[in-house]
Amino acid sequence: xxxxxxxxxxxxxxxxxxGTSYRDGKLYYVFSYTISIENVSLETVKLTDRFWCxxxxxxGTEIVSGEGxxxxxxxxxxxxxxxxxxxCFLESNIGAMKGFYTMINLETYDQFKVYIPTFQLTTPVLxx
Numbered sequence: 001x002x003x004x005x006x007x008x009x010x011x012x013x014x015x016x017x018x019g020t021s022y023r024d025g026k027l028y029y030v031f032s033y034t035i036s037i038e039n040v041s042l043e044t045v046k047l048t049d050r051f052w053c054x055x056x057x058x059x060g061t062e063i064v065s066g067e068g069x070x071x072x073x074x075x076x077x078x079x080x081x082x083x084x085x086x087x088c089f090l091e092s093n094i095g096a097m098k099g100f101y102t103m104i105n106l107e108t109y110d111q112f113k114v115y116i117p118t119f120q121l122t123t124p125v126l127x128x
Contacts, residue, residue, distance in 0.1 A: 004117040008041025009076075009103065013119045021089065031121040032087040033097070035069075037114075039076035044106040046075045047082075052099040052116075058092035075106065093123040 003012045018030040039045055052064040067073065074082040088097070098118040104111050 002117045002119050004115060005040065006114045007112055008039065008043070009045065009101075009114040010036075010038040010040050011101075011114060011116050012036040012038070013117065015119055015121060017121075017123050018087070023089065026091070028089040028091060029093045029095075029121075029123060030087060030089055031095070032085060033119065033121075034083060034085045035116070036081060036083045037074070037076065037101070038081045039078055042078050043108075044075065044077050045103045046073060046106055047101050047103050047114075048073055048111075049102040050099065051102070052097055054088055054090075055096045056090045056092055057094040059090070069101070088121070090121060095121040097121065 001012055001014050003010060013033055013035050015031060015033045018032055021028050021030050049067055050065060050069050054062045070084045070086060076082055096118055099116045100113040102111060103114055
C-alpha cells in the first residue's frame with residue numbers, strides 16, 4: 001500500500017491486476033485500484049474534483065479530470081474515512097497513475113490540492 005498526507009488528508013492506494021480484455025478487437029490490460037481518503041485534520045473538508053495523469057508505456061499519457069470521484073463529492077469530518085474503487089485499461093502491461101484531488105475546507109472555504117502518490121500498474125509476470 002502506498003500512502004501520502006497533504007494538509008491533513010491521508011491518501012492510501014492499493015492496486016490489483018485483473019487480467020486482459022478485448023475492446024474493439026484490441027487487447028488491454030485491466031487494473032483496478034482502491035483509494036482510501038482519511039481526514040486526519042481537525043477541519044471538515046469536501047472533495048470537489050479529481051485530476052489524473054495515467055501513464056501507459058505503449059500509449060503515452062492520458063489526462064482525466066472532472067467533478068468528484070465515482071459520481072460522488074464526499075464530505076469528510078475530522079477522522080472520517082472515504083473509500084472507493086475504480087480502474088483503468090492500458091495497452092501495455094506497465095503503467096502508473098498519479099494526480100490530485102481538489103478539496104474545499106468547509107470552515108474557511110479555502111480550496112486546496114491533495115496529492116495522490118504515484119502508484120505502479122504492472123502485471124505480476126513482470127514482478128518475478
